[in-house]
């Protein structure tokens with residue numbers, strides 16, 4: 414199976430990300446997450462550490478979206494570390510496509526993620542994709558917002 418996926422009629426491709434995407438991913442993070450944006454070291458880590466599944470969406474050669482999953486085999490759980498789409502490309506199905514493509518490449522029984530309680534677009538996205546809230550981490554984020562922990566069962570064990 415090809416590592417590349419082209420969205421019909423758009424020219425947008427989903428493909429593996431590499432350390433070559435460092436500068437653009439750092440910018441994407443700053444635009445999409447603002448106060449929660451990762452420092453450069455974390456961006457470098459997500460692009461280079463082993464056991465991380467990392468996919469980007471590219472419009473021609475421009476990075477417009479990104480998802481990464483930390484594959485924690487000991488816990489039999491993949492954690493979505495980040496998911497972001499540039500504002501001008503949002504609300505067109507790209508976040509869903511990145512999530513679905515990532516899920517399809519995860520060979521673990523469950524997938525988890527945390528999201529700011531005030532991040533309604535992301536919460537709607539995860540609910541639409543059958544994620545269910547399983548935990549709350551109190552005052553986890555800067556400013557005191559709770560983190561809602563969502564889970565989805567991918568494969569029965």
Ligand SMILES: CC(C)(COP(=O)(O)OP(=O)(O)OC[C@H]1O[C@@H](n2cnc3c(N)ncnc32)[C@H](O)[C@@H]1OP(=O)(O)O)[C@@H](O)C(=O)NCCC(=O)NCCS
Pocket residue numbers: 445446495496497498499502503504505506507508509510527528529532533534535537538539541
């Ligand atoms: C969350 C995010 C990745 C969604 O990307 P996207 O490409 O707009 O998502 P999609 O177009 O695939 O939308 C899928 C579903 O998400 C929900 N959704 C997306 N944007 C929404 C919004 N602004 N308001 C309410 N629901 C929204 C809807 O349920 C939507 O389904 P619908 O189109 O049938 O209504 C994007 O808003 C983003 O990058 N936000 C900033 C970074 C972030 O918060 N990431 C998540 C961290 S946990």
